[in-house]
Amino acid sequence: MSASHSIEIELKFDVDAGLPAPDLSDLVAGGSTAEPETYLLEATYFDTPDTLLAKNRMTLRRRTGGTDAGWHLKRPSSVPGGRKETAVGFDDADQESVPATLREQVLTVVRSEPLIPVATITTDRTVTVVLDADGVSLAEFCEDIVSAESLLPGGSVNRWAEWEFELTGGDAKLLKHARSALRSAGAREASSVSKLARAIGTQPHDDLIRALPKKATALGLVQYDLATHRDALLAWDPIARENGPDAVHQMRVASRKIRSILTSYPGVIAPEAAAPVAEELRRLAEVLGDARDREVRLAANEHLLARENPPADLVKALIDDERTQHERALKSMRYALSTPRYLRLLDDLDKLIDAPIPGPAARRDARDVAADAIGGAYARMVKAEKRLRKHTPWSPEWVEQLHTIRKRAKAVRYTAESAEPLGKKAFARAGKDAKRVQSHLGVFQDTAVNRAHLAEVAADPQLSREALFVLGRLDAQEESRGRRAVKKYRRSR
Structure with missing residues (x-):
């Protein structure tokens, strides 16, 4: 199943319905705007019954209309102000079931919960492309009239107007100029982080890890550390599945640090609760370690041979065969990360953080x-x-x-x-x-x-x-x- 990836960087504003859009052709010296085009977009959003995706700043939708019909997953990105979008077209997936490649990306959040339709959103969209002096697209300005219906118990129907300004090739300077121009035209900062959040009324979790008090207990320190590295583990998980740069290594480090906390502070959490989790983390580190070790060996072999003139049979032995073994290790890792055993580990780890059984040293x-x-x-x-x-x-x-x-x-x-x-x-x-x-x-x-x-x-x-x-x-x-x-x-x- 083929998926495409991109980083979405956009501005979002609330506006009064019918507010005239400003002329954006002078945002760039010598620039212009293309003729506006209008689309009807119809989307169904999927989430768990208790909206875990929305609470974790993720949206999963199936959309028709426009130029990118298909399934779209949006989630937080390390790029400031950006969100990572993964798209799977209908040529590679049916319209009824969430594609497996997208479900894997949210597995650590939804775990064993079902993904069900939680909202339908219809958008009348007018798109104006902002061009540079050479006619290259720099951004898209969208004027949206939105009709949203929450499918959750007690849900309602809402209508509103909003503007979006999304970079397609422009930079932060263009974004700054656009913000000023749109505000001057009467736009207001968006009251919600996404159309879905506005439709169903769900706000993201406050994911800031609070500082420890000056006189922290041992249990408080352990909970703080476990939460920190649990969050790192979950953040690296979807990137490791894609074999992103250094992701498998960082995920293994997070798992090892969690296990180290559990074993380095005996007596803080009751051993009958901590020991099984520590053992499962050891097994997880082994699975991740196989993929990581193959990755390191392949990189080392490539570095060593780069300074030589190796014969073909040695290239096969050190590069081609090793690359094959690395791919097999990644496949095994992805399988392990999709098993009920792994999801139970995450659940048990959550319990250790949220409701630990104190050991004799907990209050020290x-x-x-x-x-x-x-x-x-x-x-x-x-x-x-x-x-x-x-x-x-x-x-x-x-x-x-x-x-x-x-x-x-x-x-x-x-x-x-x-x-x-x-x-x-x-x-x-x-x-x-x-x-x-x-x-x-x-x-x-x-x-x-x-x-x-x-x-x-x-x-x-x-x-x-x-x-x-x-x-x-x-x-x-x-x-x-x-x-x-x-x-x-x-x-x-």
Whole structure:
């Protein structure tokens, strides 16, 4: 099923019905406007019975008429003032059922709830395109007469007029000029965030994470941190499904940080509630980790071969085959993120945040509990570093111990970062110290994994002599990079 993606950046205004539109041809030097065109747009909006999509600033509709008939999902974007729109035309989806590719994008919000029609909206739209001096489209100005009927219990019918000004190729400067011109013509700031919100009367959640009180309890700190990283997990989920840049990595980091909080603060939440969630998060991190590790390996192979003149069989082994494995890992990840098991994990995580079962340490001062957790994690890292001295440098046991130190450093870092809201400098210093250790040993671990993979590839009896020669060069490069990373680690300690 083919879907298109775009970022929608627009201004929205309430206006009195029949208000004459201003001349927008002079918004750009040498610009003009095209002849207005009129459309009749008929849309049915879908949401859960308790409007979870609308409360999370998302709209899902099926629309006919105009130039983009089909299914449209709009959701928040990282672009200031923008919303991400995903569209699926009727050539790729029927008009009755929500396309699977769109349902996946909202799965973490709706979960097991059904998507039902919640409103019908008919719009008489007049569109005027704003052009630059070369006749290139910069924006579309829409004059809308809207008729909306809420299909929810107790819903009503509403009519209103509004103006929209959406960028198609223009910039923030054009948007600023348009805002001034439209306000001068009598437009008012929109009273609602979307047509749907106005139709059904639903306002978005206040998603601001409130600051901790000065004398926070351990339970308060844990709830705050869990909510922060839960929100990050949910935000990265739809982007990871699309294999967006760094999304799988960030989603895995969020899952690991949540698990770290649950394991680093034992006794704050009752273990019978926290332990099952922590275990499911471990499994989730494994699924995400497979896709992420393949992604990292593919990028590393591409980087290494970019400086070589590799034969075709080596390109196949290190690039083509790895890309195939990466795609399989992504497919497995998408499947796992669509299972009832994953949705139950999200539900259970919500319960831990909203209605936790307090443990014996729940009412302790957050600073005291954080100090114990960070101190314990740091002590375990130092103990692992002392054990390194018992092994012969560069032996398999020594290399494995470096890996253990890296994991201990990661635990210190995550625990220290969880205490950042408390504002203690000593906690921040411990986190920075551990981050340096994790960073240097992370580079070494990458080289160790890469070298093991190169050795596996070299064991293929079908490889050409040219491929084996290049593999030897690549292994030497990775060995050198690993030794440099260990040297930096030793200097930092």
